[in-house]
Every structure is written in structure tokens, then in C-alpha cells.
Amino acid sequence: MKVGLFIPCYVDQFYPGAAIATLQLLEKLGVDVTYPPNQTCCGQPMANSGFEHLTGSCNDLFIKNFAGFDYIVAPSGSCVLHIKEHLHGDADPQATINHKVYELTEFLTDVLKVKSLQAKFPHKVGMHQSCHGQRGLHLSQMTELVAPEYSKPGSLLNMVEGIELIPLNRKDECCGFGGTFCVAEEAVSVKMGKDRVADHLEHGAEYITGVDMSCLMHMEGILNRQGSKVKVLHIAEILNAG
Amino acid sequence: MESGVKDHAELAAIFNKDENRVDWHDETLWWVRQKRDKMAHGLPGWEALREAASQIKDNVLSNLSEYLQQFETNAQANGIIVHWAADAKEHNEIVLELLLKNGIRKMVKSKSMLTEECHLNEYLEQQGIDVIDSDLGERIVQLAKEPPSHIVLPCIHKKKEEIGDLFHIHLGTPAGNADPQLLTEAARHHLREVFLTRKAALTGVNFAVAETGEFVVCTNEGNADMGAHLADIHIASMGIEKIIPERKHLGVFLRLLARSATGQPITTYSSHFVKPREGQQLHIIIVDNGRSIQLGREDFRNSLKCIRCGACMNTCPVYRRSGGHSYHTAIAGPIGAILAPNLDMEKYADLPFASTLCGSCSNVCPVKIDIHQQLYKWRQVIVQKGYTTTAKKASMKLMAFTLSSPAAYHTGGKVGRWVLKHAPFAVNNKFNPWFKQRDMPEPPEQSFGEWYNENRKK
Amino acid sequence: MSSRDKILSAVAANQPRLSLLPDLDILKGGDINVVEKFTEVLTAIGGKVINIARLDEVTAYIEMNTAAGQRVVNLLSEPLGMRAALTDIKDLPHTLNNIELAVLHADMGIAENGAIWLNENRLGQRVTPFICQHLVVILDKSNIVPTMHHAYEKIGDEKYGFATFIAGPSKTADIEQSLVLGAHGSRSMTVFLRDI
Structure with missing residues (x-):
């Protein structure tokens, strides 16, 4: 099994720790994983802003980088959803890319079928459900639907020794990042982020985690501005901890 | 938007000047959403009924x-x-x-x-x-x-x-x-x-x-x-x-x-x-x-299935924190944002962008309208029809060019981290809407790409 | 071209390929205790449910809950004591504005939502159950069905000029989501359930 590691552009630039943890975690689990060096971005920032028509060469580059792998794994629900739903290019007429791309926790659960982890993280942790991972990739059940409970990232976190997952008042409300929404609709975006953060703080979180660094970056920005000691960590960093 | 007319973001910013009121508005509507959940979860066959x-x-x-x-x-x-x-x-x-x-x-x-x-x-x-x-x-x-x-x-x-x-x-x-x-x-x-x-x-x-x-x-x-x-x-x-x-x-x-x-x-x-x-x-x-026109738009005709229950508004985290008037149309919220551009694409060009595309609206919709997918699709139509500002267009083109070119991306990354410069949360000043109420991520010593080259490259 | 023809031709030109209607039978659900459910739901939405053996009990209720001189309208086929004699209300609907209490017979109750079904032939005037201050309904337990699907099955092609489901008293929560009973219609709805 050859796995290509896709690291979203902003993770590469701002949160290399999340990318390193993802790589190390996959290696620990015995996966043959490679990071193709010429990757940039999935094109979502443009597409979500209404410029999907400009993403053609971005798509082709992505396909060129990853066409040779059995699976593509990325530590981001949002980028993976974009690739699944919107990435199509001349280089991949059968759209095979869309079917072999996985968000990290989805890959660990559905492909590797991980049942236990050698990880230790003795802290109170709030799990943020990033919308694209949850409602787009169905990583966890959604509170709007009348359907059985499950959570792929939640189950994995529960395999970590010492972790205490805190409850939330609104367990799957959007944090307000929303790509360019975070600046185009600054007031609402920040208010949504403040409300999410407050929910985690109210329940005593020491760390806020999730499958998308973008949501976490937004909440981190708010936490830091508030002078809070609470930290954000990508889920890979907790699953790889200790 | 033409000058003089306020768009959703501006109207929402005004609404957000009174944070207590926003909290009250949000909580009131969230309570209605919870009442809806209680009913949905209490009725056998809810999802089959929606279908x-x-x-x-x-x-x-x-x-x-x-x-x-x-x-x-x-x-x-x-x-x-x-x-x-x-x-x-x-x-x-x-x-x-x-x-x-x-x-x-x-x-x-x-x-x-x-x-x-x-x-x-x-x-x-x-x-x-x-x-x-x-x-x-x-x-x-x-x-x-x-x-x-x-x-x-x-x-x-x-x-x-x-x-x-x-x-x-x-x-x-x-x-x-x-x-x-x-x-x-x-x-x-x-x-x-x-x-x-x-x-x-x-x-x-x-x-x-x-x-x-x-x-x-x-x-x-x-x-x-x-x-x-x-x-x-x-x-x-x-x-x-x-x-x-x-x-x-x-x-x-x-x-x-x-x-x-x-x-x-x-x-x-x-x-x-x-x-x-x-x-x-x-x-x-x-x-x-305008309904017969909407019926002819394959991507958007499903919006006509709406039975006007308002569930998408009550669940929408943006609606709850921006108020109905910020949508400047008779029908506010997510459903309004996919109906209004059909009536006047220029006047309502801002509305499909007044969303994080979180998808909660589609999940509560009793007739299963793919509201958030239609918001995404309206964005594409609105941009292609030219109802967007030229500045936004130019920066998007530059981003598209850079992100499709590894050389440009990596050069940029080395000198000053191109994305850091051009991403929304880039510049550390009061004109940058990211920085107004949020700190920026601390730039790391090296990017993952650089780390990988040093630590894994055979 | 008339607007009618313009609209119809635009719709015909733009409508997608014909899709099929779903089967509704699967939605009916399993057996439930309809009397229990009806009582629970109607009570929860602000209505009152009283089990009775004889109509005399309704007479007593009316005499307890109205004062002499107040207008009581009885649209059943039998009188309910002195205060609720049978009344003819065929004149202008506006004259019904002073009804304190109206007694009606309902042909059906729906367990899942506490609603009763009223065909206009039970109402004297269409406005009666809305304009009265208090609404009293007589319903036979055997006429309670589990869901709205059963209700429409029972209604079938029943003929009426007007008919309505009423579930509880008139209400509003328009002011800060505070529930207030008695918006524009009746302030209360009391259903007397008969063992028939």
C-alpha cells in the first residue's frame, strides 16, 4: 500500500507540527508514506469564493503529484472534501483521485481499521467538529439527523491513554472560519469563533482539537487575543503523543 | 456591491456592535432549533418522512x-x-x-x-x-x-x-x-x-x-x-x-x-x-x-421545494448572529440566500457568500433541499456573471497562479512565506480583518516541506 | 399571450423529467395506544382532555365554567342542560363575537399531534371554533387515529366546503418566544373523550 501524504498549504507553512505528527503516526502504523514535494494547494480557497473555474491548473498539478498512489491521506477534512466533491482535471478523466483521497481519521478508521493506539495525553480536551469533515465527509454523526451516534475522530481520541474528552453545549456548531468568510464576514466569523471557544472554556478544556487546522487556527487566534492559556492541537498531534 | 447600499457583511457588522443582543438573538433561535430536534428525534421514521x-x-x-x-x-x-x-x-x-x-x-x-x-x-x-x-x-x-x-x-x-x-x-x-x-x-x-x-x-x-x-x-x-x-x-x-x-x-x-x-x-x-x-x-x-426561471436552473430548481418552515434560519450559525435584516430581502437566511439571486443576481450577489457552508441547513430541511451546495454553486454563477469586485478577482487570480506553480509557491514560502502574505490572516495591521479581533499564528522555524527535506529525503 | 398561458408554457418548458411519487404506507409506523398518546400530546400543547362516561358531565362542566348571561353555543344534536340548549347560528358570522363557549362534535382525533378534525357541517358557521372564547369538543375514543396518514385515509374524498384541524388553544410566541395562549382564536380547548 503506497500512501501519498497531502499537506494543505497553510499547514505546511504555519503548522508543520500537525504535518509531522501525521507522517509519524502513519509511519508508526507501518504505512509506506511519501510526501510528494511539488504539492501546493487543493484549490478550495478559490473555489469557495466562486472561482472554481480558475482551479484547473491547480487540479492538474494535484493529480500529477498524487496519481501514482493507492491512497492519498491529508490531515484536513475540508481539503479532502473539496478534492472529493470538486476536483476534476484533464489528467484524471476517470476521477480516480476523488475516490482514493482520505482524511486522516477516516483513513485510520476505515482503511487501517485501527483498534488501539500507543498514545498518552493526560489532559482535558474539547473536540471541535469541523463542518466539512463532519457534515461533508460524515466523520461523525450530525445532531440534526435522526440516526445512530458515531464519531471516527472521537473513537480514536478515546484510544489515547489519560485523555478526558469534555462535553459541549453545542457539540457540532460551526466555528465561523469558513475560508474567505473569516475576513469577508469578519464580525460574524469572530463572534462564532468566540462562542465556540467559550463553550470549550466553560467545560474546562485545556486543549481544543479537531481534524482541521483552519478551524483551530481561527479559534487559536481568538484564544491568544483573549490571553487564554488554552491551546489548540491538531488531532494527529494527540494521536501521536507520548 | 454598489456604493451606498450595504451588503450582508456590513449590515451584520452593525448588528454585532451590540454583543449582548447578538447573544440573546442566537440563544432564542437556538432554543427553537432544539425544540425542532426534540420533535424530530421523538417521531419514529423522521428521516423517511423527510425523504x-x-x-x-x-x-x-x-x-x-x-x-x-x-x-x-x-x-x-x-x-x-x-x-x-x-x-x-x-x-x-x-x-x-x-x-x-x-x-x-x-x-x-x-x-x-x-x-x-x-x-x-x-x-x-x-x-x-x-x-x-x-x-x-x-x-x-x-x-x-x-x-x-x-x-x-x-x-x-x-x-x-x-x-x-x-x-x-x-x-x-x-x-x-x-x-x-x-x-x-x-x-x-x-x-x-x-x-x-x-x-x-x-x-x-x-x-x-x-x-x-x-x-x-x-x-x-x-x-x-x-x-x-x-x-x-x-x-x-x-x-x-x-x-x-x-x-x-x-x-x-x-x-x-x-x-x-x-x-x-x-x-x-x-x-x-x-x-x-x-x-x-x-x-x-x-x-x-421568477419561479418558472428558477425551475429551469438545474442546479437551483430544488429551492422551489421549500415549504417555508424557517428551520434553516434557526439552525444557521450565521443567521443567528447577523439577524434577518442583514439579508436585505423578504426571505432571509440560507433559503433566502439561494432564492434571492434568482430574482436579482446583482442586488443579492453578497448573499451566497454570507455562509460558512457548514451544511447544517441542508440537514434540517424537511424537504431535503441541498441548500449549502446551492450556496456554493451560486458563488460560481455570480462570479462568472461578473457580479464581484475587481479587487477580489485580481487577488484570486494571483492566488490561482501561485498555488498552481510549485516554484512560485516555494520561492514565496522561502522569502516571506507567500501564503502568509497573501492569505487572509496575513498582514499584522488594523486594516487586516483577521487581525482586528484575532491573533495570527506564530510563524514556525521551518515549513513542513523543509523539515521533510532535512529529515526524510533519501 | 395571457399571463396564465405564459406561466404554464414557461413551466412546461423548464420542468425536469417526470419523477415518481413515493409510497406513503411505510410512514404509518407501528401500533400505539392512541387514547394515551392523544391525551399526552394535546395536554402538552395547552389543551385539556377529560374522559367521560355520560354527556351530563359536559353539562356540569359548562355550568361550572360559564356564568349566567354568557352566550353558550351548543352544536351537538342534543341539549346540554339549560345553559347549553341547542342553538341555531345561521345569521351573520359577526354576531358570534360574543360567544363565550362553543360545544362541537369532532369526527376524528389524531393521536400524534392532538388535533381534531372538524368538517364545516359541524360548525354552524365556519368562524365558530375560532371566534368563541372557549372551545369544547366531544370526541369518541374509537375515532382517534394514530397519525396524519391514517387521518387522510379516513377523510378520503370526504366532501366539504371548509374543514380544519384544530390542535389546542390559539397561541403565539411572537414576543421573545414567550408562549401565550389565546392569540386570536379560542383561549382554551377542552376535549371530552367518550368511550365509544
Whole structure:
């Protein structure tokens, strides 16, 4: 099994720790994983802003980088959803890319079928459900639907020794990042982020985690501005901890 | 947006100046969302019911011309007079003509979002017709000279103290009294007088049955019935999409509507109008106003399945924190944001962007409209039609160029981290909307790509 | 071209390929205790449910809950004592504004939502159940059905000029979501359930 590691552009630039943890975690689990060096971005920032028509060469580059792998794994629900739903290019007429791309926790659960982890993280942790991972990739059940409970990232976190997952008042409300929404609709975006953060703080979180660094970056920005000691960590960093 | 007209972001920013009020608005609507959840989770087969409703509405859209004619024939056989209006203007003119022909200058109106869409009240007022809205929430916003901010809860943006002040001025309630019980009682007396004296009543239509030519109007207050059963003329305005095939299909929609809207098992009143009362005239105005165009837009036609429950607004984290008026259109929230661009793409170009695409709206929708997918698709259409600012276009093109070119990306990354410069959370100054209320991520020593080169490259 | 023809031709041109209607039978659900459910739901939405063996109990209720001189309208086929003699209300609907209490017979109740079904032939005037201050309904337990699907099955092609489902008293929560009973219609709804 050859796995290509896709690291979203902003993770590469701002949160290399999340990318390193993802790589190390996959290696620990015995996966043959490679990071193709010429990757940039999935094109979502443009597409979500209404410029999907400009993403053609971005798509082709992505396909060129990853066409040779059995699976593509990325530590981001949002980028993976974009690739699944919107990435199509001349280089991949059968759209095979869309079917072999996985968000990290989805890959660990559905492909590797991980049942236990050698990880230790003795802290109170709030799990943020990033919308694209949850409602787009169905990583966890959604509170709007009348359907059985499950959570792929939640189950994995529960395999970590010492972790205490805190409850939330609104367990799957959007944090307000929303790509360019975070600046185009600054007031609402920040208010949504403040409300999410407050929910985690109210329940005593020491760390806020999730499958998308973008949501976490937004909440981190708010936490830091508030002078809070609470930290954000990508889920890979907790699953790889200790 | 052209200058002078405020877009959603600007209006939402104004709304957010009073954070306590935003919290109150958010909590109030979240409570309604929770009531909806309780109902949905308590009803066996909820998801199957949504699926059935969705399929019925799909069938309606696929056979609408036939159903409309069937409805017309059956309604006429029942003694209903059927009118057709191609647009808002024609609808308003038909209403005016019906009133004038019967020498009526005062009308009572129950809730009809269609008449809001057509700006009927303003039109009739200009023609010297007095219109009183009889739904309590609509009466409140009418007294405040504001449009409704929510399709089911028209004055959800108003605090009871403000309503108390309005009622003190207009209805003579004691100054400073904001007790909902007392205010509702005052409205009951005021509006009963209205019901008893108006010779014309206009209502909306929730569902119109092709098979029988009847239509159903749902209220909790009983205001549609009080108006219609006391007036000489009952005018019902409906969009062409309100048709359902058979009477038995009402069962599906009446089970879903109030549960989705307010978390009630059914509205207090679900009235089925078939024939005019003896001596009464019963008119139906069937209105297109852009709906047949939307029907032709493959990506957006599903928006016509909407039954106006408002669940998407109550669940929308953006709506709850920006208020209905920030959408500057008759129907606010996620559903409004996919309906409005069909009517005027330039004026409402901002609305599909007033969303994080979180997808909660699509999940609560009782007829399974793919609302968030349509928001995404409207963004593409709006940009391609050129209804976006040139600045945004230029920066997007640059981003597209850079991100499709590894050399440019990596050079940029090395010198000053290109993304750091061009990403929204880039520049550390007060003009940068990211930085206004959020800190920026601390730049790491090296990017992952650089780390990988040092640590893993064979 | 008339607006009618313009609209119909635009719709015909733009509507998608015909799709099928779903089967509704699967939505009916399993067996439930309809009387229990009806009582629970109607009570929860502000209505009152009283089990009775004989109509005399309704007479007693009316005499307890109205004062002499108040207008009581009885639209059943039998009188309920002195205060609720049978009344003819065929004149102008506006004259019904002073009804304190109206007694009606309902042909059906729906367990899942606490609603009752009223065909206009039970109402005297269409406005009666809306304009009265208090609404009293007589319903036979055997006429309670589980869901709205069963209700429409029972209604079938019943003929009426007007008919309505009523579930509880008139209500509003338009002011800050505070629930107030007695918006424009009846302030209360009391259903007397008969063992028939």
C-alpha cells in the first residue's frame, strides 16, 4: 500500500507540527508514506469564493503529484472534501483521485481499521467538529439527523491513554472560519469563533482539537487575543503523543 | 456591491456592535432549533418522512404545468375564482382591482411571505388602501415600520420592551409594561375589531391540492381564519410551487411543517378551504415572479421545494448572529440566500457568500433541499456573471497562479512565506480583518516541506 | 399571450423529467395506544382532555365554567342542560363575537399531534371554533387515529366546503418566544373523550 501524504498549504507553512505528527503516526502504523514535494494547494480557497473555474491548473498539478498512489491521506477534512466533491482535471478523466483521497481519521478508521493506539495525553480536551469533515465527509454523526451516534475522530481520541474528552453545549456548531468568510464576514466569523471557544472554556478544556487546522487556527487566534492559556492541537498531534 | 447600499457583511457588522443582543438573538433561535430536534428525534421514521416529502416535491416540480391546470380546473369547479400573475406587479394590481371593484379600501392580511416578496403593502398604501397585518409578529413589525426578519417569527429581532413601547404608543397599553401576556391580550382586542370590520381578507397558502382544488392555510394564532371567515372577499396568494398532487400528501407535509418550524406537533389550525362561504367571494392568485426561471436552473430548481418552515434560519450559525435584516430581502437566511439571486443576481450577489457552508441547513430541511451546495454553486454563477469586485478577482487570480506553480509557491514560502502574505490572516495591521479581533499564528522555524527535506529525503 | 398561458408554457418548458411519487404506507409506523398518546400530546400543547362516561358531565362542566348571561353555543344534536340548549347560528358570522363557549362534535382525533378534525357541517358557521372564547369538543375514543396518514385515509374524498384541524388553544410566541395562549382564536380547548 503506497500512501501519498497531502499537506494543505497553510499547514505546511504555519503548522508543520500537525504535518509531522501525521507522517509519524502513519509511519508508526507501518504505512509506506511519501510526501510528494511539488504539492501546493487543493484549490478550495478559490473555489469557495466562486472561482472554481480558475482551479484547473491547480487540479492538474494535484493529480500529477498524487496519481501514482493507492491512497492519498491529508490531515484536513475540508481539503479532502473539496478534492472529493470538486476536483476534476484533464489528467484524471476517470476521477480516480476523488475516490482514493482520505482524511486522516477516516483513513485510520476505515482503511487501517485501527483498534488501539500507543498514545498518552493526560489532559482535558474539547473536540471541535469541523463542518466539512463532519457534515461533508460524515466523520461523525450530525445532531440534526435522526440516526445512530458515531464519531471516527472521537473513537480514536478515546484510544489515547489519560485523555478526558469534555462535553459541549453545542457539540457540532460551526466555528465561523469558513475560508474567505473569516475576513469577508469578519464580525460574524469572530463572534462564532468566540462562542465556540467559550463553550470549550466553560467545560474546562485545556486543549481544543479537531481534524482541521483552519478551524483551530481561527479559534487559536481568538484564544491568544483573549490571553487564554488554552491551546489548540491538531488531532494527529494527540494521536501521536507520548 | 454598489456604493451606498450595504451588503450582508456590513449590515451584520452593525448588528454585532451590540454583543449582548447578538447573544440573546442566537440563544432564542437556538432554543427553537432544539425544540425542532426534540420533535424530530421523538417521531419514529423522521428521516423517511423527510425523504417522502422530498420525493413528493420532486414529483411536483417535474409535473408542475399539469398539476397547475388540474388545480385550476378543480378550484373553479368548487367556485373559486382563479387569477394568474406573471410577476409581483401583476399580483399587486390584481389585488387592488379586486378591492376597488368591490368598493373596499381596508383589508386585513394574514402571513404571506409572497406578499412580502411582492411588496404588496407598500403598493396598496400608495394607492390609498389601508392594510393591517394580523399575525401578531407581523403586526408588531408593521407598527415599527420594519420588514419581518424571519419568515415564521417575524419580530424575533425585537425585545419585549421595544414591543411594549410600540404598543403603548399605538394601542395604548400602560407605559413601561412589557409583559408578553398583556401585550398579546391588547393585540387580541385590537385585531378582533379589525377582523370584525374588514370586508376583505388576504391569506397566504401553505399547500394547494391539485386533485381537489382545495388549499390549506396553517396558523397558530387563528388569524387567517378569523379574517377569512368574517370577510366578504377572501383573496389567497400562492406561488406556483405550492401545489401538491393529492390530498393524502397533506399528511406528510403537515407532519413536517410545524415540527421543523417551531417544534410543535402541528400548527394549532390547519384549515382546508374548498368553496367560498355562502355569499362570499373566494379568489386565488397564482404567482410566478421568477419561479418558472428558477425551475429551469438545474442546479437551483430544488429551492422551489421549500415549504417555508424557517428551520434553516434557526439552525444557521450565521443567521443567528447577523439577524434577518442583514439579508436585505423578504426571505432571509440560507433559503433566502439561494432564492434571492434568482430574482436579482446583482442586488443579492453578497448573499451566497454570507455562509460558512457548514451544511447544517441542508440537514434540517424537511424537504431535503441541498441548500449549502446551492450556496456554493451560486458563488460560481455570480462570479462568472461578473457580479464581484475587481479587487477580489485580481487577488484570486494571483492566488490561482501561485498555488498552481510549485516554484512560485516555494520561492514565496522561502522569502516571506507567500501564503502568509497573501492569505487572509496575513498582514499584522488594523486594516487586516483577521487581525482586528484575532491573533495570527506564530510563524514556525521551518515549513513542513523543509523539515521533510532535512529529515526524510533519501 | 395571457399571463396564465405564459406561466404554464414557461413551466412546461423548464420542468425536469417526470419523477415518481413515493409510497406513503411505510410512514404509518407501528401500533400505539392512541387514547394515551392523544391525551399526552394535546395536554402538552395547552389543551385539556377529560374522559367521560355520560354527556351530563359536559353539562356540569359548562355550568361550572360559564356564568349566567354568557352566550353558550351548543352544536351537538342534543341539549346540554339549560345553559347549553341547542342553538341555531345561521345569521351573520359577526354576531358570534360574543360567544363565550362553543360545544362541537369532532369526527376524528389524531393521536400524534392532538388535533381534531372538524368538517364545516359541524360548525354552524365556519368562524365558530375560532371566534368563541372557549372551545369544547366531544370526541369518541374509537375515532382517534394514530397519525396524519391514517387521518387522510379516513377523510378520503370526504366532501366539504371548509374543514380544519384544530390542535389546542390559539397561541403565539411572537414576543421573545414567550408562549401565550389565546392569540386570536379560542383561549382554551377542552376535549371530552367518550368511550365509544
